[in-house]
Amino acid sequence: YQRRVHGDIIDLKIMKIALLLVIAFYISVLQANIFYKQCDPEWADTIHGQDGSTVCKKGPFTTCLAMILGDESLTCFNEKCHPGLLAKWLNEHDGFAHNSILIDKLAPLGLIYQNTFFTLNEFKPYFGRKNYYVIFKITAGGGWEHYQVADAIDKDGFSFSVRDPYYALQTTKFEDGSDQAIIFKVERQNPPQLISL
Secondary structure: OEEEEOOEEEEHHHHHHHHHHHHHHHHHHHHHOOOOOOOOOOOOOOEOOOOOOEHHHHOHHHHHHHHHHHHOOOEEOOEEOOHHHHHHHHHHOOOEEOOEEOHHHHHHHOEEEEEEEOOHHHHHHHOOOOOEEEEEEEEOHHHOEEEEEEEEEOOOOOEEEEEOOOOOEEEEEOOOOOOEEEEEEEOOOOOOOOOOO
């Protein structure tokens, strides 16, 4: 059961167990949380905004919002709300200014904007709070912006497990000052009450 590779002894049983644990972890994350890719062929070409752009080109924030709606079993048009359906709903409900989402328009779906923070210490308290979600707005060189749903703080206290709609499940670090943490609260809409006459 052991083999010598580059002078090191690797126990194949331990490697297999470690691999199975990693696979089990990612399966559990996927089962607990919805994961969508913004360029999934099912909705990649759906119109996103007012300039004719698409979900694949301009939809990472929309895709993150759809993941949150999916986690909470909230719907668009009484259907499971994937990124294409959310973009369609926003288009039909005046939810865009060019390609930017008007976040107050999300309230009828049950997503209520709370705040935007620029430092780790400001938004850390929202992790683990029921009905709260954190979306990172990551700014890279050249002004490039991207969004990720942040799900958990790693042991080091600075890294986060995220669902990245363009790449995949991964770990990222939040950079105070350049990155932003956008906080949403899920508030389920109360069904209308019937009044007896």
